[in-house]
Amino acid sequence: xxxxxxxxxxxxxxxxxxxxxxxxxxxxxxxxxxxxxxxxxxxxxxxxxxxxxxxxxxxxxxxxxxxxxxxxxxxxxxxxxxxxxxxxxxxxxxxxxxxxxxxxxxxxxxxxxxxxxxxxxxxxxxxxxxxxxxxxxxxxxxxxxxxxxxxxxxxxxxxxxxxxxxxxxxxxxxxxxxxxxxxxxxxxxxxxxxxxxxxxxxxxxxxxxxxxxxxxxxxxxxxxxxxxxxxxxxxxxxxxxxxxxxxxxxxxxxxxxxxxxxxxxxxxxxxxxxxxxxxxxxxxxxxxxxxxxxxxxxxxxxxxxxxxxxxxxxxxxxxxxxxxxxxxxxxxxxxxxxxxxxxxxxxxxxxxxxxxxxxxxxxxxxxxxxxxxxxxxxxxxxxxxxxxxxxxxxxxxxxxxxxxxxxxxxxxxxxxxx
Amino acid sequence: xxxxxxxxxxxxxxxxxxxxxxxxxxxxxxxxxxxxxxxxxxxxxxxxxxxxxxxxxxxxxxxxxxxxxxxxxxxxxxxxxxxxxxxxxxxxxxxxxxxxxxxxxxxxxxxxxxxxxxxxxxxxxxxxxxxxxxxxxxxxxxxxxxxxxxxxxxxxxxxxxxxxxxxxxxxxxxxxxxxxxxxxxxxxxxxxxxxxxxxxxxxxxxxxxxxxxxxxxxxxxxxxxxxxxxxxxxxxxxxxxxxxxxxxxxxxxxx
Ligand code: SF4
Ligand code: SF4
Numbered sequence: 001x002x003x004x005x006x007x008x009x010x011x012x013x014x015x016x017x018x019x020x021x022x023x024x025x026x027x028x029x030x031x032x033x034x035x036x037x038x039x040x041x042x043x044x045x046x047x048x049x050x051x052x053x054x055x056x057x058x059x060x061x062x063x064x065x066x067x068x069x070x071x072x073x074x075x076x077x078x079x080x081x082x083x084x085x086x087x088x089x090x091x092x093x094x095x096x097x098x099x100x101x102x103x104x105x106x107x108x109x110x111x112x113x114x115x116x117x118x119x120x121x122x123x124x125x126x127x128x129x130x131x132x133x134x135x136x137x138x139x140x141x142x143x144x145x146x147x148x149x150x151x152x153x154x155x156x157x158x159x160x161x162x163x164x165x166x167x168x169x170x171x172x173x174x175x176x177x178x179x180x181x182x183x184x185x186x187x188x189x190x191x192x193x194x195x196x197x198x199x200x201x202x203x204x205x206x207x208x209x210x211x212x213x214x215x216x217x218x219x220x221x222x223x224x225x226x227x228x229x230x231x232x233x234x235x236x237x238x239x240x241x242x243x244x245x246x247x248x249x250x251x252x253x254x255x256x257x258x259x260x261x262x263x264x265x266x267x268x269x270x271x272x273x274x275x276x277x278x279x280x281x282x283x284x285x286x287x288x289x290x291x292x293x294x295x296x297x298x299x300x301x302x303x304x305x306x307x308x309x310x311x312x313x314x315x316x317x318x319x320x321x322x323x324x325x326x327x328x329x330x331x332x333x334x335x336x337x338x339x340x341x342x343x344x345x346x347x348x349x350x351x352x353x354x355x356x357x358x359x360x361x362x363x364x365x366x367x368x369x370x371x372x373x374x375x376x377x378x379x380x381x382x383x384x385x386x387x388x389x390x391x392x393x394x395x396x397x398x399x400x401x402x403x404x405x406x407x408x409x410x411x412x413x414x415x416x417x418x
Numbered sequence: 419x420x421x422x423x424x425x426x427x428x429x430x431x432x433x434x435x436x437x438x439x440x441x442x443x444x445x446x447x448x449x450x451x452x453x454x455x456x457x458x459x460x461x462x463x464x465x466x467x468x469x470x471x472x473x474x475x476x477x478x479x480x481x482x483x484x485x486x487x488x489x490x491x492x493x494x495x496x497x498x499x500x501x502x503x504x505x506x507x508x509x510x511x512x513x514x515x516x517x518x519x520x521x522x523x524x525x526x527x528x529x530x531x532x533x534x535x536x537x538x539x540x541x542x543x544x545x546x547x548x549x550x551x552x553x554x555x556x557x558x559x560x561x562x563x564x565x566x567x568x569x570x571x572x573x574x575x576x577x578x579x580x581x582x583x584x585x586x587x588x589x590x591x592x593x594x595x596x597x598x599x600x601x602x603x604x605x606x607x608x609x610x611x612x613x614x615x616x617x618x619x620x621x622x623x624x625x626x627x628x629x630x631x632x633x634x635x636x637x638x639x640x641x642x643x644x645x646x647x648x649x650x651x652x653x654x655x656x657x658x659x660x661x662x663x664x665x666x667x668x669x670x671x672x673x
Pocket of ligand 1: 048051430431432433434435474475499500501502503507508552553554555
């Protein structure tokens with residue numbers, strides 16, 4: 001059976017001569033296809049890029065188009081979007097942690113195979129997923145297809161009663177979030193460290209996910225999202241349908257995602273998440289990429305706290321009946337948000353008729369891919385004394401810790417030593 | 419005996435595989451299905467044979483066509499899961515553009531080692547027993563299809579359009595408010611998810627049973643009377659199912 005990805009490692013005298021992650025997923029060419037489309041179709045089409053980050057793509061597109069058209073959303077709209085984005089983050093992290101990463105550590109071939117022996121773990125995963133999905137369904141109409149969030153606001157709003165009900169369930173979910181964190185804290189991750197620059201969205205005193213206009217890095221960069229092309233350089237490698245990137249200032253690969261976010265913004269995690277962090281005794285910044293899973297678990301705790309806080313705020317003021325209003329004008333807009341897998345950039349130029357003239361999207365996977373290769377190169381020599389299957393398992397764990405888009409996180413990955 | 423099942427992903431967003439994992443009744447499904455091939459979520463994957471194969475995504479590389487042909491030989495029942503597999507989905511918009519040009523735009527001058535071909539629904543290459551459309555597919559619709567597979571019955575057929583379900587929601591008609599809603603020509607089965615939330619139907623479930631070129635003409639007339647710009651129309655028809663008749667003919671013959 002043909003795969004979607006393969007890892008080729010060329011070793012000579014215990015040194016890695018060459019290492020390549022070949023990615024040959026069917027390309028989908030979104031950017032050229034967006035050209036000529038109406039501004040209102042952009043979020044819908046862009047959200048079809050990735051079925052795990054549907055919400056992040058949708059909202060980033062909304063934000064970028066609004067900037068291009070000069071539309072300022074209301075505070076209520078922003079709060080509801082934050083809620084939706086956090087629900088999406090939790091959904092994706094739960095899926096990734098429980099369905100893609102966990103079985104590697106517990107010695108099962110899949111989480112589905114664990115249902116007999118660990119029913120409580122599988123049930124917890126399904127319960128958390130359902131809650132996150134129910135939350136996005138309430139705000140967006142459906143977790144997988146965003147019917148309500150449009151340019152300028154929402155076409156339909158949740159009622160007070162619905163939000164109260166969600167608040168109660170979210171408060172209860174804290175226990176599951178903590179149990180998830182404890183489970184991942186109990187797993188033994190391989191020891192490995194490689195210091196790299198980490199990037200994340202930043203906004204004063206917040207752990208930025210949806211809202212924020214600056215990018216910060218652990219090397220001290222701090223720039224407005226509009227300048228992304230001056231700081232991040234994307235390029236094509238012939239062996240991968242997904243692009244690679246480097247940080248312009250260092251000329252090296254860099255990291256985005258849960259671990260990078262915590263490395264950059266740890267002081268702004270919720271009190272609950274900070275307490276949990278102290279209890280499990282992890283320190284950040286941390287430069288072991290295998291720790292990304294733990295960082296995701298910590299972000300779930302933070303997100304649940306944040307969702308509770310946002311819901312309380314919304315209920316406090318009450319949800320007003322607002323209608324989205326948009327006046328079309330020509331313009332250009334760049335927006336970034338933190339998608340589950342890392343910073344996501346959407347950039348559009350829109351003409352007088354409200355049509356897209358230029359589209360550029362930089363996904364987290366395109367930013368992380370080169371870094372993933374560099375990590376793999378660095379970790380291979382450390383593993384050479386292990387039997388071959390274990391080497392492969394450790395490399396797969398590393399790749400899956402990164403949580404790349406599906407092509408490489410699936411078990412299709414074939415490892416070849418040459 | 420459990421049903422030996424394979425789940426595979428072709429060119430798509432993986433949203434339909436995620437939707438599969440979203441099904442609340444997953445534990446009960448696992449009582450009926452023995453999923454022996456599912457690379458998205460499994461480390462050990464069997465070579466077959468299978469009783470049931472669920473395919474997400476369209477084909478857009480030569481290798482994928484070979485892959486599903488082999489799959490067809492190894493499986494009793496083959497299901498196209500989601501709009502990409504049923505109708506090509508958003509991926510097939512590219513068929514209306516020059517492949518060279520869009521490749522140049524995305525990858526610049528660099529020639530990739532992999533070849534992209536026309537995006538096509540899997541039924542162009544293999545016999546499909548069941549089609550479960552939707553972007554992503556509707557969970558209820560899937561469970562209904564699954565029950566029929568288990569009982570060895572024929573696939574369900576949806577005869578009504580999105581409007582039929584939308585009217586039950588009594589939220590008023592967006593088309594009457596001069597919005598470009600595809601509801602009249604699109605297959606029902608989603609409980610009018612988008613119009614129910616005040617967002618016009620975009621056609622993600624493909625053409626409805628009675629959408630024929632002639633009936634669509636009446637719809638086009640309404641759109642033109644409403645002052646919808648002409649170039650909007652083929653774009654909307656090509657978004658999810660432009661390579662499927664009668665949408666394909668509308669795009670080529672009317673515009
Ligand atoms: S039908 Fe839609 S949700 Fe399903 S794989 Fe295709 S683009 Fe994704
Ligand atoms: S809103 Fe759309 S789906 Fe609903 S009745 Fe009107 S045309 Fe049909």
